[in-house]
Amino acid sequence: MDEMTLSVTTAAVRVDGLSRRYGAIRALDEVDLTLERGITGLLGPNGAGKTTLLSVLATVNEPDAGRVTAFGLDPRDAGERREIRRRLGYLPQELGYHRHFTVAGFLDYVAILKEITDRRRRAEEVARVLAAVGLERRARTRIRALSGGMRQRLGIAQALLGQPELLILDEPTAGLDPEQRLRSRELLSGLPGDPVVVLSTHQADDIAAICPKVIVLLQGRVHFAGTPAELAATAAGRVWAAGERDARAHLSWRGGDNRWRHVGDRPPAGAELVPPTVEDGYLLLSHAAGAR
Amino acid sequence: MTSPSSAGHRPLGDGDWHASPDTLAAYARGQAGQADGADQADGAPAWSVEAHLAECPRCRSALSAHVAPERLARNRSVLLVRAALGDESRVKRALGRCGFPDHVLRLLAATPSLRLSWLLSVIGVLAVLAGEAAAARYGWIPAVGHGRVHAAGPGRIGGYPGQGLAPFLLVAPLLVLAGVAAAFLPAFNPAGRLEVAAPCSGFTLLLVRTVCALGTALVLVVAAAFVVPGPGWLPVALLLPSLALCAFALAAATVVDPRAAAVVAGILWAGPAAWLAVDHVPLLIAAPYAQLGCAAVLCAGVAVLLVRRDRFEWGWMR
Numbered sequence: 001m002d003e004m005t006l007s008v009t010t011a012a013v014r015v016d017g018l019s020r021r022y023g024a025i026r027a028l029d030e031v032d033l034t035l036e037r038g039i040t041g042l043l044g045p046n047g048a049g050k051t052t053l054l055s056v057l058a059t060v061n062e063p064d065a066g067r068v069t070a071f072g073l074d075p076r077d078a079g080e081r082r083e084i085r086r087r088l089g090y091l092p093q094e095l096g097y098h099r100h101f102t103v104a105g106f107l108d109y110v111a112i113l114k115e116i117t118d119r120r121r122r123a124e125e126v127a128r129v130l131a132a133v134g135l136e137r138r139a140r141t142r143i144r145a146l147s148g149g150m151r152q153r154l155g156i157a158q159a160l161l162g163q164p165e166l167l168i169l170d171e172p173t174a175g176l177d178p179e180q181r182l183r184s185r186e187l188l189s190g191l192p193g194d195p196v197v198v199l200s201t202h203q204a205d206d207i208a209a210i211c212p213k214v215i216v217l218l219q220g221r222v223h224f225a226g227t228p229a230e231l232a233a234t235a236a237g238r239v240w241a242a243g244e245r246d247a248r249a250h251l252s253w254r255g256g257d258n259r260w261r262h263v264g265d266r267p268p269a270g271a272e273l274v275p276p277t278v279e280d281g282y283l284l285l286s287h288a289a290g291a292r
Numbered sequence: 293m294t295s296p297s298s299a300g301h302r303p304l305g306d307g308d309w310h311a312s313p314d315t316l317a318a319y320a321r322g323q324a325g326q327a328d329g330a331d332q333a334d335g336a337p338a339w340s341v342e343a344h345l346a347e348c349p350r351c352r353s354a355l356s357a358h359v360a361p362e363r364l365a366r367n368r369s370v371l372l373v374r375a376a377l378g379d380e381s382r383v384k385r386a387l388g389r390c391g392f393p394d395h396v397l398r399l400l401a402a403t404p405s406l407r408l409s410w411l412l413s414v415i416g417v418l419a420v421l422a423g424e425a426a427a428a429r430y431g432w433i434p435a436v437g438h439g440r441v442h443a444a445g446p447g448r449i450g451g452y453p454g455q456g457l458a459p460f461l462l463v464a465p466l467l468v469l470a471g472v473a474a475a476f477l478p479a480f481n482p483a484g485r486l487e488v489a490a491p492c493s494g495f496t497l498l499l500v501r502t503v504c505a506l507g508t509a510l511v512l513v514v515a516a517a518f519v520v521p522g523p524g525w526l527p528v529a530l531l532l533p534s535l536a537l538c539a540f541a542l543a544a545a546t547v548v549d550p551r552a553a554a555v556v557a558g559i560l561w562a563g564p565a566a567w568l569a570v571d572h573v574p575l576l577i578a579a580p581y582a583q584l585g586c587a588a589v590l591c592a593g594v595a596v597l598l599v600r601r602d603r604f605e606w607g608w609m610r
Contacts, residue, residue, distance in 0.1 A: 060488040078602055085491040092489075096482030104376035108398065109483075113490035113497075117395040123377070127369035136369050139376035158486065 012037055012196045013057065013166065018066035020052050027052040029220040030066065035196050039188060041207035041228070042200040043282050044217035050200045051093050051170055053217065057198060058090040058168045070166055070196075086115065089164030091172055093200075095155045097143045103130070103154060104139040110158045129157040132187055148175040156184065160191075167197045173206055185210050204279035208232075216282060218289040228278045235276035235284050240267040250287045311341055311351045313358075320358035399497075400504055412474050413509040416467040417516045420460055461530070461577055462565045464513045466558055468534040469541055471509035473554040475501040476545070494604040498542070506538060529578035532586040537561050539593025546600035 011034035018031040027049045044050045055061035056068060059075045071087065073080040098106060107126040116122045130136040133153040143151065152175045159167060169188075173181045181203070188197060189210045201207065207214050208228045216224035216231065224231055241259050245252050249262035263280050267273065311319070315336045318324045324338045345352050356364060384397050476498055478484045488494060513534065517527035537557055544553035568576055576582055 055485075058489045060485060078605060081605065082491050082493070085489060088489060088491075090486070090489040092485045094485070096485060098483055102376055104373045105378075108373075108377055110486060110490070112395045112399050113487055113492045115491050117393070119394055122395075123370050123373045124366075127366065127373045130373065131365075131369055136372065139372050 011035065013070045013198075014068070015053075015057070016067045018053070018056060018063050018068060020049075020056060020061070020063050022052075026220050028056070028063070031217075031220070031222055033215060033222055033225060035198060036213070037194045037196050038213065039197040039199055039211045041211035041214040042198060042217060043202075043204065043207060043214060044200075045286060048217045049220040050217055054090075054168050054170050054198060054200055055092070057166075058088060058092075059084055060090070060092075084166070086162075087165040089159035089161065089167040089195075091155045091159040091169045093170040095151075095158075097151065097154075101143050102139065103135060103141050103143060103146070106143060106154065107158055107161065111161050114162045116162060125161055129160045132160055133157045134183065149177055149180050152176055153180065153184075156187070163193060163195075165193065165195045167191070167195050169198065170200045171202070172199065173201055173203055181206065204277070204282055208278040214278070216285050218286055221289075223285050223289055224281075231281040231285075232276045232278045233281070235263065235280035237273060238265055238267060238284060239263050239274050239276045239280045240271035241274050242272065251283055310348065311336065311344060311354070313354070315341060316351065316355045317358045320355060396500065400500065410471070410505070410508050413467060413471040413505075413512045416463070416470060417512040420463045420467065420516065460517070462562065464517065464530050465534040465537045465561055465565075468506065468509040468513055469537045469554065469557055469561070471505045472502050472538045473541060473550075475505035476542070477550055477554065479551065488605075495601040498604050502538070502542065506535075510534060529583065532583050532590065533561070533577060536586040536589040536593065539590045539597065543593040543596035543600070546596065546603040 013035040015031055015033045015035075018028050019026070020028040029049075031049075031053060042050050042053070052061065056063050057070070059081050068075060070084045073084050075081040075084055098109075101109065104126055107129065108122055111122045111125055116125055126139075127136065130139060133156050135150065135153055135157060138146065138150065143154065146154065152172065156169065156172050159169060159172075172188075173184055176184060185206065188199065191197065199206070199211065211228060214224070214226065214228050214231050215222055224234070240246075240262050241255075242262060243259060245254075245260050246262045246264070246268065248266050248268065249264035251264070252260050252262045254260050261274065262271075263283050265284070315324065319336075319338065319341045324336060324341055345355065381401070384401060387397055388394060474480050481487070487497060510531065513530060514527040517530055540560070541554050541557035544556060547553075548556075565577065
């Protein structure tokens, strides 16, 4: 069975010809993609359309054209949209907390919105997600008293309520310190039930660490879809190291070893090529697309 | 139950007796749950063990050895969450006894926008009453409510001079609208994006909140109408215009931005009402044909709302 056939048969979420405009701005331009179970990383600069794409996948935003299906369900149908939402966990980029809520009160509120009406089950579910993000000792704390990182973890916690099959996380690691980022990697990679997770982030190393698949979105279009290794491989032969800065490189920086690392299309003859990373592949793609 | 040195079943409450390891193990497995307890490992029914555990720290401590640490931690977390959620208020308990589902009450109690809505209603009604009293006191508006002394004519309905009531009649339905708008405008609801993505129907949520806000605002406005000097039927006459205005705003919110809908509804009310006040006939609002007009707007608004309710499911991000 070739890869294309495999993709068709296992795709949990399909996006075909998706377009969305905000006035004169084209946020999404005929996006086609498939998402399988497991974690898919979504990379792209600010304004590339990531948040719009995620909000459409989360059924909170209506596309101008194109079609989305999740688990075979079409969100244009009210009943099917509701069924998708029953299986959905969504962390928007700007969550918008009710600041007077306590941590437990907020999660209890979201659990009710997720149709967990039984009080006992709600308490169990709230306790479960609090433990998952390490906030169980903060249940009584008011949200306004939490640090930015804790609020972000609370955002992840609310998305995990109800053990969703489709988890859409818009920059979940923004504002987290290194340890918290590693813990969030641990959490996301160990989710039970093998859900479909879409993770939008600016952290290429998060993608390389936990995502079997990565999508690069530039100017509202999908410019790459594949594995992190494949994305890194697109930069093969275009990353080199040197003792001096090279003006031919698109981007250069001096490393801790005091040598310059260059990323560009035309390495000089005899350059010391170095193994590319996901970040290098992404930089070259976005440069080629003129997104930066 | 056993003593520290011997096995056997004794009545509960005896300080010398303790649950045997077998009893505690059966209880931890959830197999001591039958009242008669005849076929249990140690013969002790669940209620009996529980009653004893409540009084006996030693047996509580011994019980933990029979429960998986993960389960203990989980139960502790659940207890912490329940404690953090706090006790229910008297109002909530009373409503619960009246048959309101717990989750609906919690949803309402936890909806911050409703607090603003209620606050707006209270402040608005108090402000209008104070304004009305001050205006009458200083002679900016003629005093009203001195009985059926005038013949029916321009500016009068059923023999009442209406111009003194103009501020209240103008503002009362707007207060109700403000209360409802505060309950459904996204600006007052920072968690709106989460709510839109939740399976709980956005339209249902809207209705629950609107009815709640509407009820509060209407009660206040109608109570104020009893206080304001004027015809006895004034409170009833205010109901239809208030409801019609809210239905119009909600129906319009399915077509245009909800903020614009609320503003347009307010202007559509304030314009004619101000004209009537200037013309010294504000009580025409209570005239049968005006009430019929309000009823028609109310029906049309509800119909549009029902037909276009799907707009509340997609959110307001277009």
